[in-house]
Amino acid sequence: xxxxxxxxxxxxxxxxxxxxxxxxxxxxxxxxxxxxxxxxxxxxxxxxxxxxxxxxxxxxxxxxxxxxxxxxxxxxxxxxxxxxxxxxxxxxxxxxxxxxxxxxxxxxxxxxxxxxxxxxxxxxxxxxxxxxxxxxxxxxxxxxxxxxxxxxxxxxxxxxxxxxxxxxxxxxxxxxxxxxxxxxxxxxxxxxxxxxxxxxxxxxxxxxxxxxxxxxxxxxxxxxxxxxxxxxxxxxxxxxxx
Amino acid sequence: xxxxxxxxxxxxxxxxxxxxxxxxxxxxxxxxxxxxxxxxxxxxxxxxxxxxxxxxxxxxxxxxxxxxxxxxxxxxxxxxxxxxxxxxxxxxxxxxxxxxxxxxxxxxxxxxxxxxxxxxxxxxxxxxxxxxxxxxxxxxxxxxxxxxxxxxxxxxxxxxxxxxxxxxxxxxxxxxxxxxxxxxxxxxxxxxxxxxxxxxxxxxxxxxxxxxxxxxxxxxxxxxxxxxxxxxxxxxxxxxxxxxxxxxxxxxxxxxxxxxxxxxxxxxxxxxxxxxxxxxxxxxxxxxxxxxxxxxxxxxxxxxxxxxxxxxxxxxxxxxxxxxxxxxxxxxxxxxxxxxxxxxxxx
Ligand SMILES: Nc1ncnc2c1ncn2[C@@H]1O[C@H](COP(=O)(O)OP(=O)(O)OP(=O)(O)O)[C@@H](O)[C@H]1O
Ligand SMILES: [Mg+2]
Numbered sequence: 001x002x003x004x005x006x007x008x009x010x011x012x013x014x015x016x017x018x019x020x021x022x023x024x025x026x027x028x029x030x031x032x033x034x035x036x037x038x039x040x041x042x043x044x045x046x047x048x049x050x051x052x053x054x055x056x057x058x059x060x061x062x063x064x065x066x067x068x069x070x071x072x073x074x075x076x077x078x079x080x081x082x083x084x085x086x087x088x089x090x091x092x093x094x095x096x097x098x099x100x101x102x103x104x105x106x107x108x109x110x111x112x113x114x115x116x117x118x119x120x121x122x123x124x125x126x127x128x129x130x131x132x133x134x135x136x137x138x139x140x141x142x143x144x145x146x147x148x149x150x151x152x153x154x155x156x157x158x159x160x161x162x163x164x165x166x167x168x169x170x171x172x173x174x175x176x177x178x179x180x181x182x183x184x185x186x187x188x189x190x191x192x193x194x195x196x197x198x199x200x201x202x203x204x205x206x207x208x209x210x211x212x213x214x215x216x217x218x219x220x221x222x223x224x225x226x227x228x229x230x231x232x233x234x235x236x237x238x239x240x241x242x
Numbered sequence: 243x244x245x246x247x248x249x250x251x252x253x254x255x256x257x258x259x260x261x262x263x264x265x266x267x268x269x270x271x272x273x274x275x276x277x278x279x280x281x282x283x284x285x286x287x288x289x290x291x292x293x294x295x296x297x298x299x300x301x302x303x304x305x306x307x308x309x310x311x312x313x314x315x316x317x318x319x320x321x322x323x324x325x326x327x328x329x330x331x332x333x334x335x336x337x338x339x340x341x342x343x344x345x346x347x348x349x350x351x352x353x354x355x356x357x358x359x360x361x362x363x364x365x366x367x368x369x370x371x372x373x374x375x376x377x378x379x380x381x382x383x384x385x386x387x388x389x390x391x392x393x394x395x396x397x398x399x400x401x402x403x404x405x406x407x408x409x410x411x412x413x414x415x416x417x418x419x420x421x422x423x424x425x426x427x428x429x430x431x432x433x434x435x436x437x438x439x440x441x442x443x444x445x446x447x448x449x450x451x452x453x454x455x456x457x458x459x460x461x462x463x464x465x466x467x468x469x470x471x472x473x474x475x476x477x478x479x480x481x482x483x484x485x486x487x488x489x490x491x492x493x494x495x496x497x498x499x500x501x502x503x504x505x506x507x508x509x510x511x512x513x514x515x516x517x518x519x520x521x522x523x524x525x526x527x528x529x530x531x532x533x534x535x536x537x538x539x540x541x542x543x544x545x546x547x548x549x550x551x552x553x554x555x556x557x558x559x560x561x562x563x564x565x566x567x568x569x570x571x572x573x574x575x576x577x578x579x580x581x582x583x584x585x586x587x588x589x
Contacts, residue, residue: 051479069327076481088476090469100462101469105481107462151480 010058037211079158091137102154198235259547260447265524266543268495274471281399284521285406286499291507295419304413306348313344376496377489410514423508
């Protein structure tokens with residue numbers, strides 16, 4: 001199976017401190033791959049590097065082409081999209097404008113189907129439709145999450161990088177978000193999912209990696225990882241689902 | 243002080259205030275999108291006003307050489323980066339934008355000057371000469387440093403300002419120039435004798451402000467500019483090109499500066515360096531508005547215009563000092579408040 005994303009020996013430094021050390025992973029076409037690990041392990045750092053926000057050393061290949069020289073906007077144009085941990089919404093713009101700008105590049109390429117996709121996002125998140133004229137800065141935490149995901153979908157990604165999409169959500173919304181992730185997968189989008197909620201992540205993923213203090217320490221199919229005693233103890237411990 | 247004098251001073255203040263408001267909006271736009279404090283704004287005023295006056299007196303303004311040279315410089319930088327990134331497909335576009343277009347404008351100006359065209363045609367040519375200098379300036383001076391701190395960008399701005407002002411002296415000389423008024427009429431408004439040019443200024447400012455509002459609220463590029471201003475990282479993540487937004491904001495600011503220069507050149511004698519002080523008053527207006535909100539910036543600028551006008555009546559020697567002293571209490575207040583905001587964000 002060909003890989004949408006192929007990462008080899010990726011290292012990222014903040015000044016002199018190395019936050020990610022020679023991480024290698026691959027996301028096969030059309031699959032969900034999850035990266036789990038404790039706070040400060042380097043998960044967000046890795047996604048930032050893949051998106052072009054942080055400089056890195058090592059090799060990252062997306063859809064068969066090297067990412068090294070690509071700017072963030074060039075990555076977006078090629079279908080790579082990040083829903084960042086901090087969401088980075090446009091607080092002083094309306095929900096609708098946030099979604100519209102998610103499709104900025106499609107607009108400037110003259111894509112006429114953006115309106116239909118806005119409707120599709122509203123169907124997925126009826127809550128956003130109710131609040132389409134509200135400023136994004138006034139949304140609740142859960143609504144922001146939905147908007148961040150919706151905005152990323154507006155770019156029609158081929159590979160979606162998700163940084164803790166269930167962070168701070170009530171259990172009902174967590175289920176909803178994972179439902180949507182599984183659903184997106186059905187439509188052929190590949191997903192790299194970073195999660196604290198390891199139980200839910202391993203349930204929805206095909207493959208997983210465990211990252212600790214900047215290094216990948218374990219990898220395997222989601223089923224293998226879920227059964228691995230070390231994972232069970234550290235991340236699925238005692239049946240409490242985060 | 244008689245009511246006539248009050249009305250007359252108010253008219254003067256509103257006319258100037260309208261120009262300051264335009265400049266304040268441009269400064270605010272550039273600052274929020276690129277974090278550049280746009281010191282060279284004033285040069286666009288002077289370049290446009292002086293170019294128009296020169297063309298009217300049948301001389302070819304040196305602006306075209308600045309345009310050609312600036313375009314060549316920008317083209318060289320773009321070509322170098324295209325070669326480095328192995329993106330040679332970009333070359334035709336680069337040449338069209340930075341070489342062919344300036345050359346075409348320069349040619350048109352050469353052709354037009356001896357023919358003494360109608361005033362509106364000359365105004366269009368002046369805009370075509372001056373406005374492209376905005377994006378070219380961004381490409382040459384600011385884009386390579388786009389992620390530098392506000393302070394570094396400010397130092398770049400000062401440097402660009404001095405270079406532009408030096409060129410202004412070289413090409414326009416030290417003499418003061420005025421252009422012909424758009425129309426000579428006078429209107430009787432109550433006790434007040436309103437000159438047609440003042441009405442032109444106020445009307446054009448209102449139209450421009452409305453157009454800006456429309457751009458920000460209705461067009462995807464305007465929304466992208468706002469998005470870049472409110473969240474730079476978010477804007478990059480949805481694929482809004484930061485360089486394009488920088489150039490776009492400089493284009494708008496250059497357009498606003500050039501229009502301001504064209505509007506005031508029939509009522510004010512401009513010298514090669516006058517633009518700076520005018521731009522600075524727009525800046526004071528934007529600061530009075532807290533450097534965040536467009537309506538407040540416009541209101542602040544209008545206040546500056548009125549204050550200046552009345553100060554010139556009571557204490558004309560001090561009118562500049564009075565205007566610039568105004569920013570001290572505002573800056574103190576802003577600095578107190580901004581610390582508060584940062585604390586909130588850290589929570
Ligand atoms: N801008 C920065 N400058 C310096 N160090 C940083 C910076 N950003 C992150 N770090 C450090 O890099 C390490 C990895 O951080 P990162 O945000 O990638 O962790 P994470 O795995 O996403 O954690 P979490 O689960 O808490 O989100 C941490 O030790 C963090 O303190
Ligand atoms: Mg993180």
